Amino acid sequence: MSHVFKGKVMWAHLDANMHMRHSAYADFAAQARIEILDELGLSMKVFQKLHIGPILFREETTYLREVGVNETITVTTELLKSKKDGSRWAIRHELFKEDGVKAAVIIVEGAWIDVLKRKLATLPDELADHFMHIRKSADFEEIA
Template sequence: MNHTYTGKVMWSHLDANMHMRHSAYADFAAQARIEILDEMGLNMKVFQKLHIGPILFREETTYLREVGVNETITITTELAKARKDGSRWTIRHEMFKEDGVKAAVIVVEGAWIDVLKRKLATLPEELANHFMHITHSADFVEMA
């Protein structure tokens, strides 16, 4: 599944230097992930019914260019690593400015958690199959 998210940088996304603050990059990437999950049937209602949700172990951002207020940004989402059953994964987002220049790369490593048991979980097979259809990066690695 190919997916891009487009959003506009608002005043509230800025820091004291008048460019997009570090945590706004993470917020935009999170929204891109939520939208692609929703498109594949993994929305908040399904998560609540299954008592499962995504959890992050690590998040890393590489900042390449400044992004300013009122700029429209586009974020791509790719699966860079995953177990065959989709239980553990790494997602890479690339953020682009209006002129097509890459502004940042955001990489998150995560899994699924049973919110009642507070233990790592797996998705039901059908939903895991949907999840595994996120576009794979050119350097995709299947994890053991």
């Protein structure tokens, strides 16, 4: 599944230098992830019912261009790495300015957590299969 999220940079997203603050990039990427999970049948309601949710171990952002207020940015999402069962994964987001120039690349590494036991978990097989429908990157790697 290919997914593109579009969002408008608001005043609240700006820093003292009048461009998008570093944490706003992460917020746009997080929203893109939540939307694609929802489209795949992995909604917040499903996670709450299962007492499972996504957890990040690492987030790395490479900033390439400044983004200003009222710009509409486009965020792409692709699966970079994953265990075969989808229990551990890495996702790459690319954020583009309105003119198509790449503004940032965000890579997150994560897994699923049982929020009651506070331990790593796996998704039920059907949902894991849904998760694995995120578009795989050209350099996708299956991890052991």
